[in-house]
Amino acid sequence: MVRLQASVFKLPPRPRRVVARPLADPPPPADRVTELRRFGSNPGALRMFVYAPPQLVEAAPLVVVLHGCGQDAASFATHSGWIALARRQGFPLVLPEQVHANHRNRCFNWYRPGDVGQAGESLSIRQMIALAARRFGSDRRRIFVVGLSAGGAMAGAMLAAYPALFAGGAIVAGMPVGAASGSLMALHRMHRADPLGSRAALINAVQAASPVRKGGRFPRISIWQGSADRTVDPANAELLAAQWSGVHGLELLPASDTEPAPGLRRRAWRGRSGERVEVWTLAELAHGYPIDPVVDEGRPGPWVVEAGVSATRRIAGFWGLGDG
Template sequence: MRGRTAFSQQNHPDSLSDLAEFGSNPGALRARLYAPEDLPRGAALVVVLHGCTQTAAGYDHSAGWSRLAAEEGFAVLFPEQQRANNANLCFNWFVPEDVTRDRGEALSIRRMIEAMVTKHGLDRERIFITGLSAGGAMAAAMLATYPDVFAGGAIIAGLAYGSASTIPEAFDRMRGHGGPTKSELQRRLAQASSHKGRWPKISIWQGTADRTVAPSNADALVAQWQGVHRVDAGHGRTETVDGQTRQVWCDADGNEVIEKYTIAGMGHGTPLNTVGPDGLGHAAPFMLDVGISSTRRMAAFWNLAGADARSEATVDATATHATAAAALRTYVAPERPRPARVEPVEQPEADGSRASATGVGKVIEDALRAAGLMR
């Protein structure tokens, strides 16, 4: 694993603009965006959700999404959490009010997407979403509650939809303790909306040395999505991509629907490759230069980037897969009042890659440790 480069989320260029008008905002989120000057009509949209303690601009600078959007000709939407909602800037991924269709933060993000599609004339069948940690868990919630909106998604160090609904449960699940059974996770995903069409294709990323979100959560995500895609664990293939393990599952039509990248020795964060001719982004806390660009690989999985982005794969076994596309629906839902919340926040890595939790978040964490619910 490559060494990390310290890089403050506050000391970075901001390439993003504000999306000022997108209707009512029950989740009280900020909307930021990047659209290339020559963005064509019918371009794709990628929605990017930052992790705890991060900002939209900081995550974009490190992950390189706006740069890739300029190269490939798509738009990027960056919902941003506000401290009034969550002291640690985490999306409230485990709060039922915020991860239910047409409510809370989920509805705010949905309305931002509709505003972007309308304003820029984007392709409703090429909308994708990704996120890290709490943002990854919120991306999983958006994919579960609005499968009709997204053609694909990517979850980095995240958790399965419906795996927790309280703070103690959230900490337990992050550490790989307890949680719903495979069949119950599949039931919760299937019942999160009334969707009857094709489901989004899913990319899952996890480090083996992650001490914040246990690697078993990636397995739970795979198991959850195998249900709606009607594939099982035994019908996949394994290959090596940029020195890392990629597992792939497919449906009866032979098209890829689920992929899982396991990054050997990586802690909690987004995998980057910042060097060489295809280098993208900048290393920072929780943005880890490990020699593989999750940003480029996700875009290739969604057919947003050139095929050469996955040309170095070494195949170990074969299987069949399916394409995902979804139609976007417009809707109106009532705005609901919302109190401020605090969400479980990542613990420091051994190298001190983030500041310790403060304020209300620290009080909650201390209480959970005293109760034996958190180490």
């Protein structure tokens, strides 16, 4: 009787299952605003755009620019001078964009509990930053966020929710963290700042939205407001100053109060590591983002106003990017 070897009865190896994976987005082309469609779960259903400079500096900073209501990401970044500055200094921009399905006026939902505090739109922006920082090899110690109006209020919400992520932020014609929790209250507080809000309540609103314990580190912040603004009550800038100087553990009164030019006032609050909060007040500025077209290489547009001063250059200087 002939014995057959056991190997004769072995089944052939099962073919390996190949799982098709979507191709990654190609590297963003230089000196253009490009949309990236795959950046995470995107719970806030936002669009992501980036700007890559022609010559990217190694370990460059990363700046997130949040547009205001009725604007689009690319136009606001261009008109405000952020693209020109990024091109000159060789750092990339992240440009989140709101969509009509989320808000009919394309405002970021800075007041909705489901879109701030590491959820919804806030989390979508965080996912955009994570992708961009990897793609561009950004210096994780130099990530910044700036926004106008609703974008400014969302910038404040991002600074509160992710304080360890950012080195600095800027709020232009924006609202304090926690000023509203619904659309009607948001409109009311935009036109009339809360006169009953105490400084302690303002500070608590940031701390309630933040993972940082009391006494922890928060980013430095630049606040800008026009005194002739009829869309956002200028008193909101005073609440922002009280809120963020308090969060940093600083006195209510500023360490310095100067007038660099007629109608232009700057106040600063200083801590152990230098200035932590600054507030710029422009006497004749209505609602909008102030630019100097020559300095910014930008031009006036919807809610981007020629004011003879470059908020972009000053904010970047305050953050330590450029000469300010």
